[in-house]
Amino acid sequence: MGNCEQCSGKCCHCGNPCLELTEGEIAFLDKLAQFAYLPVARRADDMTPIYLEDSDYTMEEYSLILQSLEARGLVSLDYEAPIKGADMTAYRGYPVHGCVSLTQRGQTAADLLWTVE
Numbered sequence: 317m318g319n320c321e322q323c324s325g326k327c328c329h330c331g332n333p334c335l336e337l338t339e340g341e342i343a344f345l346d347k348l349a350q351f352a353y354l355p356v357a358r359r360a361d362d363m364t365p366i367y368l369e370d371s372d373y374t375m376e377e378y379s380l381i382l383q384s385l386e387a388r389g390l391v392s393l394d395y396e397a398p399i400k401g402a403d404m405t406a407y408r409g410y411p412v413h414g415c416v417s418l419t420q421r422g423q424t425a426a427d428l429l430w431t432v433e
Contacts, residue, residue, distance in 0.1 A: 335388065335390075335425060337425075338381070338384075340372075340373050340377060340378075340381045341381055341384060341385055341390075342429060343372065344378075344381050344382070344385065344391075345385070345390065345391075345418070345422060345425060345426045345429065346426065346429065347370075348391065348416070348417065348418045348422065348426065349418065349423070349426040349427075349429075349430075352417060352418075353399050353415040353416070353417050354367070354369060354399075354415065354416050354417075355367075355369065355398070355399055355402045355404060355407065355413065355414075355415060355416075356382065356393055356395075356413075356414050356415060356416045357404070357407040357410035357411075357412060357413045357414065358395065358410060358412045358414075359410055359411070359412070360411050360412055364379050364383070365378075365379055365382040365383065365386075365393055365416070366378075366379065366407065366410050367379070367382060367416070368406040368407060369406075382416060385422070388421075389419055389421045389422070390418065390419060390421055390422035390425055391416050391417065391418060391419060391422050392416070392417050392418075392419050393414060393415075393416050394414050394415055394416075394417070395412050395413070395414035396414065397414060397415055398413040398414050398415060399415045402415075
């Protein structure tokens with residue numbers, strides 16, 4: 317989601333500040349638009365999110381993507397609500413399990429991605 321042709325710091329569609337998203341951020345928003353919740357984990361002594369469901373990016377890149385999306389209010393990371401029934405085998409080394417989901421702002425951004433494409 318780059319700047320619109322007539323964008324002057326405000327989005328032409330909603331009046332909110334324009335968002336510059338990386339390819340990885342766009343891909344993650346798209347995935348969350350398809351699945352309401354995705355698993356995430358972290359170490360007990362470190363708030364860095366760990367996402368191991370896909371291999372399009374490295375674990376470190378996914379961590380940065382999630383942190384960036386959360387900082388901009390597009391996703392919510394909830395370590396008190398792990399996904400019931402989710403296979404967390406890949407996350408055995410991480411004791412804190414939770415989920416990531418779109419916020420209302422994230423849903424709006426994901427919806428705009430579909431209308432722009």
